[in-house]
Amino acid sequence: MNTPKIDDASAPPTMPSPSAVGWRQRSHDVTTPLPATVRPPSESEPVRRRTDAxxxxxxxxxxxxxxxxxxxxxxxxxxxxxxxxxxxxxxxxxxxxxxxxxxxxxxxxxxxxxxxxxxxxxxxxxxxxxxxxxxxxxxxxxxxxxxxxxxxxxxxxxxxxxxxxxxxxxxxxxxxxxxxxxxxxxxxxxxxxxxxxxxxxxxxxxxxxxxxxxxxxxxxxxxxxxxxxxxxxxxxxxxxxxxxxxxxxxxxxxxxxxxxxxxxxxxxxxxxxxxxxxxxxxxxxxxxxxxxxxxxxxxxxxxxxxxxxxxxxxxxxxxxxxxxxxxxxxxxxxxxxxxxxxxxxxxxxxxxxxxxxxxxxxxxxxxxxxxxxxxxxxxxxxxxxxxxxxxxxxxxxxxxxxxxxxxxxxxxxxxxLPQAVREKTWPSWQGPEWVTRAVKRGETVMTTYRSGLMLPGYGIYTVAPGFDDIFLPDQKERHAAVERFFARDTSRKDQLDILHRYNAKWVLRWDPEGGLPSKDPALRLVDFGPDGQALYKVVG
Structure with a gap:
């Protein structure tokens, strides 16, 4: 059987009928490729689309x-x-x-x-x-x-x-x-x-x-x-x-x-x-x-x-x-x-x-x-x-x-959560809200590094900054003063001088840290906090 020449220039362009298309798809004798508009989709096309979706x-x-x-x-x-x-x-x-x-x-x-x-x-x-x-x-x-x-x-x-x-x-x-x-x-x-x-x-x-x-x-x-x-x-x-x-x-x-x-x-x-x-x-x-x-x-x-x-x-x-x-x-x-x-x-x-x-x-x-x-x-x-x-x-x-x-x-x-995840998570600090019941905004607290990171967030000053402050000219002196105050061999006179120099109205410490003794007449116990913290009012 001879295949008709559908690409002959003299032949008018015609579209095959649906029935003819179906017949050609079933016939093993037809070798002429189907027009692109009626080419059956690839079997992998739906799979690809589902995969992409x-x-x-x-x-x-x-x-x-x-x-x-x-x-x-x-x-x-x-x-x-x-x-x-x-x-x-x-x-x-x-x-x-x-x-x-x-x-x-x-x-x-x-x-x-x-x-x-x-x-x-x-x-x-x-x-x-x-x-x-x-x-x-x-x-x-x-x-x-x-x-x-x-x-x-x-x-x-x-x-x-x-x-x-x-x-x-x-x-x-x-x-x-x-x-x-x-x-x-x-x-x-x-x-x-x-x-x-x-x-x-x-x-x-x-x-x-x-x-x-x-x-x-x-x-x-x-x-x-x-x-x-x-x-x-x-x-x-x-x-x-x-x-x-x-x-x-x-x-x-x-x-x-x-x-x-x-x-x-x-x-x-x-x-x-x-x-x-x-x-x-x-x-x-x-x-x-x-x-x-x-x-x-x-x-x-x-x-x-x-x-x-x-x-x-x-x-x-x-x-x-x-x-x-x-x-x-x-x-x-x-x-x-x-x-x-x-x-x-x-x-x-x-x-x-x-x-x-x-x-x-x-x-x-x-x-x-x-x-x-x-x-x-x-x-x-x-x-x-x-x-x-x-x-x-x-x-x-x-x-x-x-x-x-x-x-x-x-x-x-x-x-x-699994133990491995809990161990990697940095602990969230416990905020010192309890301190704000007594200490007012704008007042200064003598305390160590740990509280110095948190107290300023409540509008409370600390003697030394918890975070480095390159614009603070006496930053080193302030840190040295805090260290001297809590040193056990510092005299009471020097400790009081440090408190007054920086207008510290409060002392917050973890007992048994150094500093003035808890029964010193210059201090008055105001409150206890978690983890052994104690807040003192400077009265002398």
Whole structure:
């Protein structure tokens, strides 16, 4: 049987009837291929679609569960780390918005903690009468959606794939560990459990929006008003958390160097105007001198820990470094590659020169790596490559989730969690609310380091700051005075002199610590607290 020539140029184009199509599909003699419009679907197509749908469901469900966990953490607001210091900042501004003084001690000094963000929170506290810790919860409730939308906003400037933003959220929060990396400005879930209400997290969240808006402004040659707004946003970022501000600036520089087409002269003028406005706002900020921060060098010792266990802490992010390498091969001006290079150079330079505080730029290296692996999965065209990447990254995310499971310990207490998780969770401190029944806001308490971390959060001063304060000129003298007061060989005359010098009206100590004896006529026992604490009123 001869096959009819349906591709003959002289033959009129006709579509076969449904019955003819069915006959041709059944006939073994027909060799002419079917038209594309009626080609039967591949048997693997429905399977592929179901697999992709299942993958999307898993990703979105994981993001939802992480969001719910963070909301529960906000409600709990675990007391650890620097929480008391940020509460103290709000309390000082609530008491005196114009001249708040030191957040921790009774001294008329400036403080870099008085930022545009904390001033806004203090206004909320004054307007509502809410406690500082309630206001910090409000701050976290603002920061969390700002962070999630910021990640989506910036990721959408890098990829149009719908799965890219939720994958980015998972990678940014979970590709950490196994050792904990609890530092302000770092997005690991275990760290966010403690710092979700801190100004640093607000700045990181705002930075993603800043990068996205700058990218769009450069692509569209935006108006003068848009670039001036970006300058103001940059000033708020730099004033609110300086370390995260460096990361934000590196990201902006990466976006600028990656811009295509290269900005025209007018765009450069607009960009320059925004920078000038930002610098001007930073220069006139009344609560502290931003540029004086460059003169302080007392931050290195505390940051030395950033460089310990670094290979283990960043091992999961190596997946993203490989993805960055492929992005660099495709585009030497990829913004993620440039940001990674800037962050890596600064962190490496800090390690080589002993400037350990430069390690705070580490998010500038980690964030682009984490985003790169998320984008690689979302944009993989080859199904085998996509599935392989998803499998490897999924395993890494699960391992990272186990590493960050300490966050669960702040939400579920007691026997609800495995022993291994409970042991890794840092204990939440017991707040000294009982002290506030007697001690009023603005009064000074002589106490040791442990209480010095918490009391300022209730508006109470301590003789020595619990947290290092580079703006406090007599910080060393204050710590030495506290040490002398509680030393057992210090004379009573010297102890009384220290109390009067710093106008300390109260003594809070853990018995049997040193200091004046409990029956000394200069002290009057007022109350007992947990764990053997005792509060004394200074009466002599």
């Amino acid at each position: 299942a993958g999307r469901t898993v990703v979105y469900t994981a993001v939802l569960l992480l969001t719910l966990l963070l909301l529960l953490l906000i409600q709990r607001l675990p007391w650890n780390g620097d929480l008391g210091l940020h509460a103290a900042t709000i309390e000082r501004l609530r008491a005196d918005l114009i001249h708040p003084g030191s957040p921790q001690v009774d001294a008329d000094t400036d403080s870099p903690y008085y930022s545009p963000w904390t001033v806004l929170l203090a206004l909320v506290a004054k307007a509502t009468g809410a406690t500082a810790f309630t206001v910090l919860r409000i701050a976290a409730l603002i920061t969390l959606p700002l962070l999630l939308t910021g990640i989506r906003h910036f990721t959408r400037t890098l990829s149009t794939r719908r799965l890219a933003p939720p994958l980015a959220v998972l990678c940014l929060l979970l590709l950490w560990g196994p050792p904990l990396f609890a530092w302000s400005g770092f997005l690991e879930l275990g760290s966010l459990a403690l710092v979700i209400s801190y100004p640093s997290t607000f700045v990181v969240a705002l930075s993603f929006h800043f990068w996205a808006l700058l990218t769009k402004a450069l692509r569209t040659a935006a108006s003068w008003k848009a670039f001036l707004g970006l300058g103001l946003m940059w000033a708020v970022i730099m004033l609110s958390h300086q370390f995260s501000g460096v990361v934000a600036t590196f990201g902006a520089l990466a976006v600028l160097l990656a811009a295509r087409p290269w900005p025209a002269k007018e765009t450069w003028l607009k960009l320059g105007s925004g920078i000038v406005l930002g610098v001007a706002v930073i220069a006139v900020w009344p609560y502290y001198s931003f540029f004086s921060l460059f003169a302080f060098d007392g931050l290195e010792e505390i940051h030395h820990a950033l460089y310990s266990d670094m290979p283990a802490r960043l091992g999961l992010a190596l997946l993203g470094v490989v993805a960055l390498l492929f992005r660099w091969r495709r585009d030497k001006r990829d913004p993620l590659v440039i940001l990674f290079a800037l962050g890596t150079l600064m962190v490496t330079a800090g390690g080589l020169t002993g400037h350990w505080s430069w390690g705070r730029a580490l998010p500038a290296a980690i964030i682009p790596a984490q985003l790169a692996i998320a984008l690689a999965i979302a944009e993989a065209g080859n199904r085998f490559v996509r599935n392989a990447l998803a499998a490897v990254t999924g395993a890494a995310l699960l391992f990272g989730a186990w590493t960050q499971s300490t966050a669960l310990g702040y939400v579920f207490v007691g026997e609800a």
